[in-house]
Each structure stands twice: as structure tokens, then as C-alpha cells.
Amino acid sequence: MLNHKIVFMVVCSLVTMVAFFAWPEKTQGDSQFKNVQVLTDLSPDQLEDMMAMFTESLGVGKCTFCHVKDKASDENEHKVIARKYLKMTRELRETYFKDVEEKDKVTCYTCHRGEVKPSNSIEQAEERAKKKAEEKQ
Ligand code: HEC
Numbered sequence: 001m002l003n004h005k006i007v008f009m010v011v012c013s014l015v016t017m018v019a020f021f022a023w024p025e026k027t028q029g030d031s032q033f034k035n036v037q038v039l040t041d042l043s044p045d046q047l048e049d050m051m052a053m054f055t056e057s058l059g060v061g062k063c064t065f066c067h068v069k070d071k072a073s074d075e076n077e078h079k080v081i082a083r084k085y086l087k088m089t090r091e092l093r094e095t096y097f098k099d100v101e102e103k104d105k106v107t108c109y110t111c112h113r114g115e116v117k118p119s120n121s122i123e124q125a126e127e128r129a130k131k132k133a134e135e136k137q
Pocket residue numbers: 032033034035036037038039040051052054055058060062063064065066067071072073078079080082083086
């Protein structure tokens with residue numbers, strides 16, 4: 001009987017602690033941004049890293065590929081498309097890859113490999129690499 005009481009009390013205080021520490025961080029993260037619909041669980045630093053990952057994975061080099069001056073705006077259609085792929089990537093992780101231990105197993109880079117539109121065969125990748133090299137000459 002006593003044991004049950006202790007366990008119950010420990011669980012209660014743990015729940016309170018988690019709520020206490022988790023809550024301020026989340027509201028802080030949310031209030032910084034105006035139009036974040038998918039990445040709602042990220043801190044500002046994590047969001048920044050994620051944006052850098054997008055930019056590198058797609059090989060676009062600049063934030064302006066997706067963003068107009070106001071980063072909260074959805075005026076640039078690439079941003080709207082990117083959000084769709086973001087949802088897909090999260091879904092892939094949470095459904096098909098949920099048993100894979102490594103959390104970042106599937107990222108934008110998994111498909112994009114530095115291209116805005118990923119090559120879908122070795123031939124296409126080689127063809128594009130050849131073109132790129134020729135353009136540079
Ligand atoms: C491939 C497209 C893409 C690129 C490139 C990109 N972003 Fe984003 N960004 C998005 C999407 C999509 C969202 C919205 C995510 C959501 O709804 O969860 C977003 C949201 C943001 C937000 C939140 C704005 C708000 O208040 O709602 C900031 C800030 C931001 N991006 C900064 C950057 C910076 C800085 C870079 C360059 C390093 C960058 N982004 C590059 C697609 C992109």
C-alpha cells in the first residue's frame with residue numbers, strides 16, 4: 001500500500017517537473033515565429049539549423065530561393081512546396097523509418113543530394129554533372 005503511494009507521488013512530481021521545464025521553452029519557441037506550421041517543436045536555434053540543412057541539401061545556396069524579405073510570408077511558392085516536402089519527410093520518418101535508431105536517417109539530402117530536383121537514376125545524375133562541368137568551361 002505504502003509503495004503504491006510513493007510511486008504515485010514520484011510520478012506526480014515527475015510530471016510536474018517535466019511540465020514546468022518543457023512549457024516555457026515551447027511557448028518561447030512558438031512566439032518567435034509567425035507562420036511556422038510544421039516545425040512547431042523546434043527552438044529558434046534548431047529552426048536555424050534546419051533552414052541551413054534545407055539550403056545545403058537542395059544546393060540552392062541562398063535563403064531567398066524560398067523566402068521573400070519577410071521570412072514568415074508564404075509569397076514565394078518554393079516555400080509552400082518545401083513545406084509539403086517537409087511534411088512528407090516527417091511522415092516518412094514517423095511511419096516507415098520509425099524503427100531505425102538514428103533519428104536523422106531521412107533528411108532532405110537523402111533524396112536531393114544538392115540538387116533542387118533530385119536525379120532519379122545514375123544516368124541522369126551523370127548527364128547533369130557533365131552539363132554542369134561544360135557550363136563551367
Ligand atoms: C527550400 C526552402 C527553404 C529555404 C532554402 C529556407 N527556408 Fe526558411 N522556411 C521554409 C519553410 C517551408 C518554412 C516554414 C516551416 C513550417 O511551416 O513549419 C520556413 C520558415 C522560416 C522561418 C520562420 C518564419 C516565421 O516567422 O514564420 C525563418 C526565420 C526562416 N525560415 C529562416 C530561413 C533562413 C535564415 C534561411 C537561409 C539560411 C532559410 N530559411 C532557408 C523553407 C525554406
